[in-house]
Amino acid sequence: MYDFDTPAPRTGTGAIKWDLRQSAFGNGDALPFWVADSDYMSPPEVVEALRDAAARCVFGYTLPTRSYKDAVAGWVARRHGWEIDPDWIVPSTGIVSELAHIVRCFTEPGDRILIQTPVYDPFAGVVRDAGRTPVENRLLRDGALRYTMDFEDLARKLAAGVKMMILCSPHNPVGRVWTREEVCRVAELCAAHGALLVSDEIHWDILMPGRAHFSAGSAGTPGNLIVLTAPSKTFNVAGLKCSNDIIPDAGLREKLTKWKEIRHLDGPNSLGMTACQAAYTHGGRWCDEQNAYLAGNARLVYDVRAQKLPEIGIAPLEGTYLMWLDISKTGLDSRAFCDRLNRAGAILNDGYRYGDDGFVRLNIACPRAQLEAGLEIIAATLAGEMKR
Numbered sequence: 001m002y003d004f005d006t007p008a009p010r011t012g013t014g015a016i017k018w019d020l021r022q023s024a025f026g027n028g029d030a031l032p033f034w035v036a037d038s039d040y041m042s043p044p045e046v047v048e049a050l051r052d053a054a055a056r057c058v059f060g061y062t063l064p065t066r067s068y069k070d071a072v073a074g075w076v077a078r079r080h081g082w083e084i085d086p087d088w089i090v091p092s093t094g095i096v097s098e099l100a101h102i103v104r105c106f107t108e109p110g111d112r113i114l115i116q117t118p119v120y121d122p123f124a125g126v127v128r129d130a131g132r133t134p135v136e137n138r139l140l141r142d143g144a145l146r147y148t149m150d151f152e153d154l155a156r157k158l159a160a161g162v163k164m165m166i167l168c169s170p171h172n173p174v175g176r177v178w179t180r181e182e183v184c185r186v187a188e189l190c191a192a193h194g195a196l197l198v199s200d201e202i203h204w205d206i207l208m209p210g211r212a213h214f215s216a217g218s219a220g221t222p223g224n225l226i227v228l229t230a231p232s233k234t235f236n237v238a239g240l241k242c243s244n245d246i247i248p249d250a251g252l253r254e255k256l257t258k259w260k261e262i263r264h265l266d267g268p269n270s271l272g273m274t275a276c277q278a279a280y281t282h283g284g285r286w287c288d289e290q291n292a293y294l295a296g297n298a299r300l301v302y303d304v305r306a307q308k309l310p311e312i313g314i315a316p317l318e319g320t321y322l323m324w325l326d327i328s329k330t331g332l333d334s335r336a337f338c339d340r341l342n343r344a345g346a347i348l349n350d351g352y353r354y355g356d357d358g359f360v361r362l363n364i365a366c367p368r369a370q371l372e373a374g375l376e377i378i379a380a381t382l383a384g385e386m387k388r
């Protein structure tokens with residue numbers, strides 16, 4: 001059994017989640033549940049591969065090797081049932097920066113790009129920063145706080161002229177793992193209306209029990225598709241800056257590769273590729289155990305909610321380690337809610353940034369004891385707040 005209970009020492013290491021607590025939130029001692037990385041250690045197999053690489057004492061210019069691409073393709077086939085040609089892989093240095101390049105490469109200033117809100121806030125950011133226009137297809141929410149897609153609105157907006165759609169699959173922050181039917185319908189609509197589908201699947205390995213991810217790559221529209229993947233969330237290696245675009249269509253692949261080449265954008269660093277290859281070759285069991293551990297953490301949140309936080313709602317967590325909590329019954333908006341919590345000693349993300357001020361986002365990828373302490377702080381703060 002792997003160990004997820006021992007906290008990784010992160011304070012003073014430059015970890016954004018820990019070292020920005022004072023400057024960004026005014027409380028350097030608060031427990032952080034914001035930035036989407038994990039507070040336990042990466043798999044020992046990954047650490048060992050990095051140690052071996054360091055022991056070779058050479059860190060020169062490095063290409064993605066055949067064995068690297070085979071390891072990525074192997075993971076995609078084994079874990080996600082999508083058989084890819086290793087040549088479809090275009091290594092990149094992070095998904096947000098890659099999205100920014102893709103937006104600029106495949107669309108023109110003023111073009112409309114569709115996102116499904118509430119959603120990971122850099123999506124709208126990369127679109128706006130490139131002078132393109134974000135078009136919102138808001139997700140629908142039922143009484144049990146489960147989200148679905150509004151396909152009528154999606155079809156209407158695509159028909160009105162959208163160049164690209166950015167799908168978040170699984171979805172941050174609402175926690176949905178989109179079904180085969182949902183993903184296929186999105187892919188078909190994009191193909192029918194000539195919108196390039198860019199599917200950000202960075203959270204694809206992090207699944208609650210009984211859930212299976214269906215990649216947009218398996219939806220049958222390969223000429224119109226870019227899938228963005230990374231080992232960074234699954235194996236806690238975001239700082240190593242290594243991600244992989246999977247682009248089945250040779251024309252799209254060549255266009256993007258050329259676009260990046262003439263702008264002198266480099267590929268991932270050698271240690272990032274070392275970690276990625278080791279994770280995708282040896283990390284299957286660790287990934288399964290992490291999912292079981294995260295399911296235990298999610299259960300803890302549900303239990304504490306039932307006992308101590310009746311005014312909080314939880315969007316059912318299907319995938320990702322990010323829980324989406326409805327705080328609208330507390331009488332506070334998400335920014336005021338997070339502000340109170342920061343002062344009390346727990347840092348969560350306000351939902352305002354994702355497009356819903358009635359929700360907050362809680363990252364549960366941490367040792368259980370840390371989560372327990374954070375939930376105590378939330379319960380105590382809320383109890384005080386409700387007495388006012």
Ligand SMILES: Cc1ncc(COP(=O)(O)O)c(C=O)c1O
Nearest residue numbers: 036094095096097120172200202
């Ligand atoms: C949906 C989604 N895409 C991308 C990222 C960030 O990816 P990267 O660090 O590779 O830019 C995150 C991080 O939280 C995310 O949730």
